[in-house]
Amino acid sequence: MLLDIIEFEFLEDYKLKLTFENNEQKIFDCATIFNEKPFEVLKDYHYFKQAKIEYGTLCWPNEIDIAPETLYLDSVAA
Template sequence: MLLDVVNFVFLDEYKILLTFENGEKREFDCATLIDQKPFHVFEDKNYFKRAKIEYGTLVWPNEIDIAPETLYVCSTPYEKVS
């Protein structure tokens, strides 16, 4: 089942808190992608922070995106630490 991303919040470093359309919150660490093209541009934190949601997934300028199924499968359930 494909779940769209409906909201996101930047956490520390390259971690992003994602909210999926089913209400589930999951944490995705983009640091695991930085060594791969085209994601090496994330080293520029200003560029990284330009993410937005389009068509149910995260996208960046210059047609860079991460598939929503990748965001879901490669993320972990978010548990807020008090």
């Protein structure tokens, strides 16, 4: 199942509220991936806040992204 992200909002403590194309909303805790390359740069809150959606995927500068299926499977219901 591949569901694109259609919108998101920043929550406290590096969490993101994600809305998928089926209108399901989920919460993803980015702190859970801070120890994995290349995601350690997301610890910088200024950098973290530069997230945007490109082609249904959550992306940051320098070609860092998290696949929507990962976000969907590793999130909890909002």
